[in-house]
Amino acid sequence: MKSCEFESAQISLLIDGLLxxxxxxxxxLHLAGCPECAGRERELxxxxxxxxSPEEKDIPPELxxxxxxxxxxxxxxxxxxxxxxxxxxAVAACAVLALVFVRLPHxxxxxxxxxxxxxxxxxxxxxxxxxxxxxEAESLLPEKKSADSMSENSAAGGANGLCAAEAAVxxxxxxxxxxxxxxxxxxxxxxxxxxxxxxxETGFAVIMETGSAAESEFLNRLDNVNFxxxxxxxxxxxxDFTQDDxxxxxxxxxxxx
Amino acid sequence: MxxxxxxxxxxxxxxxxxxxxxxAYEAKVYAMALRWTNDREDALDVSxxxxxxxxxxxxxxxxxxxFSTWLYRVTINVCKDLALRRGRVREQPIxxxxxxxxxxxxxxxRYEPERVFEKKERAQALHAAITALPEEHRxxxxxxxxxxxxxxxxxxxxxxxxxxxxxxxxxxxxxLRLLLTAGGNFFEPSKSNALKGGQxx
Numbered sequence: 001m002k003s004c005e006f007e008s009a010q011i012s013l014l015i016d017g018l019l020x021x022x023x024x025x026x027x028x029l030h031l032a033g034c035p036e037c038a039g040r041e042r043e044l045x046x047x048x049x050x051x052x053s054p055e056e057k058d059i060p061p062e063l064x065x066x067x068x069x070x071x072x073x074x075x076x077x078x079x080x081x082x083x084x085x086x087x088x089x090a091v092a093a094c095a096v097l098a099l100v101f102v103r104l105p106h107x108x109x110x111x112x113x114x115x116x117x118x119x120x121x122x123x124x125x126x127x128x129x130x131x132x133x134x135x136e137a138e139s140l141l142p143e144k145k146s147a148d149s150m151s152e153n154s155a156a157g158g159a160n161g162l163c164a165a166e167a168a169v170x171x172x173x174x175x176x177x178x179x180x181x182x183x184x185x186x187x188x189x190x191x192x193x194x195x196x197x198x199x200x201e202t203g204f205a206v207i208m209e210t211g212s213a214a215e216s217e218f219l220n221r222l223d224n225v226n227f228x229x230x231x232x233x234x235x236x237x238x239x240d241f242t243q244d245d246x247x248x249x250x251x252x253x254x255x256x257x
Numbered sequence: 258m259x260x261x262x263x264x265x266x267x268x269x270x271x272x273x274x275x276x277x278x279x280x281a282y283e284a285k286v287y288a289m290a291l292r293w294t295n296d297r298e299d300a301l302d303v304s305x306x307x308x309x310x311x312x313x314x315x316x317x318x319x320x321x322x323x324f325s326t327w328l329y330r331v332t333i334n335v336c337k338d339l340a341l342r343r344g345r346v347r348e349q350p351i352x353x354x355x356x357x358x359x360x361x362x363x364x365x366x367r368y369e370p371e372r373v374f375e376k377k378e379r380a381q382a383l384h385a386a387i388t389a390l391p392e393e394h395r396x397x398x399x400x401x402x403x404x405x406x407x408x409x410x411x412x413x414x415x416x417x418x419x420x421x422x423x424x425x426x427x428x429x430x431x432x433l434r435l436l437l438t439a440g441g442n443f444f445e446p447s448k449s450n451a452l453k454g455g456q457x458x
Contacts, residue, residue: 012427018408043434043444050383051292051402059284060297063304067279070305071312211316
């Protein structure tokens with residue numbers, strides 16, 4: 001018996017309205033003479049009708065309420081939402097990222113486990129990663145006690161210079177979300193806007209607000225790096241990281257070559 | 258207000274704009290989730306989680322693909338995540354689907370072989386058959402027949418060629434037909450008995 005493979009495929013297109021008039025006419029001619037295919041058409045239409053029937057989709061009245069109430073509250077209090085942070089947040093995002101990418105390769109060369117222990121070793125990349133408030137730094141990261149304007153100026157100046165430069169993406173051998181023991185992470189962190197970054201044993205890590213502009217920028221810069229992501233949130237991975245809405249942060253780790 | 262404007266505003270933090278988007282799509286998201294999970298409560302969970310993720314990631318949404326495409330992609334991922342968490346995953350390699358005859362659990366027809374299924378049984382049978390499909394095929398069928406996406410939109414969402422989508426939807430439908438026919442009396446009784454029992458050789 002004929003298998004009607006071609007006609008069967010046409011029937012699928014027919015019920016989706018994708019046949020030309022002449023194709024449809026030809027198919028209908030076939031259907032008139034082939035009970036097998038006629039049955040096939042009827043059954044496919046029945047499946048679709050059932051899938052699409054309004055009673056089956058009976059929308060629960062609580063649907064909208066549940067969706068909206070699951071969203072984060074509009075005004076979120078964050079531990080680190082201080083005025084000096086807000087003042088430089090947007091600028092800092094760009095600046096910090098640029099600095100990270102420009103400076104880190106120098107830092108990473110010759111990086112070894114022993115460097116981590118040594119507080120005194122300073123190379124040009126150190127000021128960003130290790131010291132929260134390096135005195136000599138043309139620091140893009142705000143001193144926690146200093147006035148807003150000073151931070152703003154240096155940040156702005158730094159940002160313009162560095163963002164203008166096309167920061168080359170350094171080579172990284174591995175990019176992943178950290179899943180190991182968080183106590184191994186170097187606890188010295190620094191913060192700018194909505195980014196935390198710190199050294200790990202093998203490279204550096206960045207915690208960023210998921211979906212933030214900083215995160216987009218970060219990912220754009222690294223668009224040739226494939227992150228293998230876990231679904232663990234920053235709070236789980238890094239318990240010292242305190243803020244109110246931990247699940248809205250993502251931790252990215254890169255291992256230097 | 259057109260959708261792209263709503264999305265832009267939502268990206269800027271406009272909660273009301275986001276709520277408009279929710280209203281526009283919540284029924285479709287729910288319908289898809291219900292078809293996937295076959296459980297009302299699960300479908301509500303999926304809907305909730307989907308819009309939460311959309312809310313969080315909307316900053317990263319880029320307007321090159323359509324918003325609904327992105328939204329449905331998130332919906333599917335949430336459905337899959339839920340199935341994973343519940344341990345209800347049965348991955349099937351896509352190339353094996355053609356001649357794979359899967360058993361589906363259906364009401365016992367020994368005593369009333371000619372009875373057409375009640376609505377609830379039909380729903381069960383259909384869900385079982387849909388679940389028996391490989392995930393990609395299942396996704397496509399639901400996107401097409403529940404969410405009403407065009408082939409082109411489905412192709413974009415699943416990052417496939419349109420021709421591939423066409424042939425996979427065809428194969429998925431064939432398989433559904435065979436499963437439903439072999440498994441019991443999903444279909445309305447036909448005029449001719451010769452039509453029952455699936456394809457003839």
